[in-house]
Amino acid sequence: MNKVYLDLGNTALKVFNSQGDLIETYLASDVCWIDRFKSFIALGGVEQAVLASVAVKEKEAAVMGVMKGVAVTKASCAKGSWKIQHSYKQPHRLGIDRLLAIEAAYREVNDRLVVIDCGSAITLDSVDADGFHLGGFIVPGYRLQMESLLNGTNLTFDAVEPAQDLGNDTSECIRNGSLRMITSLCESVIKECNPSKVILTGGDVNGVLSSLRSLGGVDELLVFKGLKYVYG
Ligand SMILES: Nc1ncnc2c1ncn2[C@@H]1O[C@H](COP(=O)(O)OP(=O)(O)O)[C@@H](O)[C@H]1O
Ligand SMILES: CC(C)(COP(=O)(O)O)[C@@H](O)C(=O)NCCC(=O)O
Ligand SMILES: [K+]
Known part of the structure; x- marks a missing residue:
């Protein structure tokens, strides 16, 4: 497996091989995640890596520190040939995971599209038929919404599955409220942008927000595919 593709988000580090198989996942909440990643690299099979990172610099430095001896290409909007032109006033400020996801999606759809990424944060990005990034939205992801209520109020609640209905106890009201808010945001953006594909x-998208799947197609490999398209 000589070359790997790394997607370092605020919650997870995902490692893909060149075929797009997810071969390792490390959650930041796992205290030993960096040691486990170190053991993986120490196996010696990895010679090259392409890294997309939106994590805090300490976390990114820890990942880079483990990869001494690996030739790492760090994805950035300033490096590589992109089909997406974007709208950011300061281009380097656009999250590289967002840029890679819309790049991959646009290369496949070649038309107006909306990409919705439901991770630590939820991002929505709109692209026109010419590959121009019209802009987007960033809101806290589902877990962060729960954490902000736990941290900022006296509320306690259970881990019930969220649904779209009106809630009849605190847990349902909170969880369904967040799901409903996220769903409504997605629907209103889709309505306004009128994309040919979402x-x-x-x-x-595979767990707590799986009901969003009715809004469009699902592609868990968008960031990987973007890395592959732009950096080979
Ligand atoms: N402590 C945790 N334990 C289990 N799953 C978690 C934990 N924290 C986050 N997750 C889940 O891990 C997934 C991370 O999503 P992902 O899109 O990889 O996030 P990011 O790109 O922000 O790192 C989400 O489904 C999230 O709910
Ligand atoms: C918005 C994000 C925090 C999403 O990160 P994620 O949920 O994938 O961990 C990330 O794309 C980011 O740090 N972006 C930089 C700011 C911006 O895109 O405007
Ligand atoms: K995200």
């Missing part, structure tokens, strides 16, 4: 990605 693509959903990010860890929560």
Whole structure:
């Protein structure tokens, strides 16, 4: 497996091989995650890596520190040939995971699209038929919404599955409220942008936010594919 593709988000580090198989996942909440990643690299099979990182610099430095001896290419909007032109006033400020996801999606759809990434944060990005990034939205992901209520109020609640209905106890009101808020945001953006395709990605699309899958297609490999398209 000589070359790997790394997606370092605020919650997870995902390692893909060149075929797009997810071969390792490390959650930041796991105290030993960096040691486990170190053991993986110490196996010696990895010679090259392409890294997409939006993590805090300490976490990124820890990942880079483990990869001494590996030739690492760090993805950035300033490096590589992109089909997406974007709208950010300061281009380097756009999260590289967002840029890679819309790059991959646009290369496949070649038309107006909306990409929704449900991870630590939820991002929505709109692209026109010419590959121009019209802009987007960033809101706290589902877990962060729960954490902010736990941290900022006296509320306690259970881990019930969220649904779209009105809640009849505190837990239902909170969880369903967040799901409803996220769903409504997605629907209103889709309505306004009128894309020919909506693509959903990010860890929560397979779990707590799986009801969003009715809004479009799902592609868990968008960031990987973007890395592969732009950096080979
Ligand atoms: N402590 C945790 N234990 C289990 N799953 C978690 C934990 N924290 C986050 N997750 C889940 O991990 C997934 C991470 O999503 P992902 O899109 O990879 O996030 P990011 O790109 O922000 O790192 C989400 O489904 C999230 O709910
Ligand atoms: C918005 C994000 C925090 C999402 O990160 P994630 O949920 O994938 O961990 C990340 O794309 C980021 O740090 N972006 C930089 C700011 C911006 O895109 O405007
Ligand atoms: K995200």
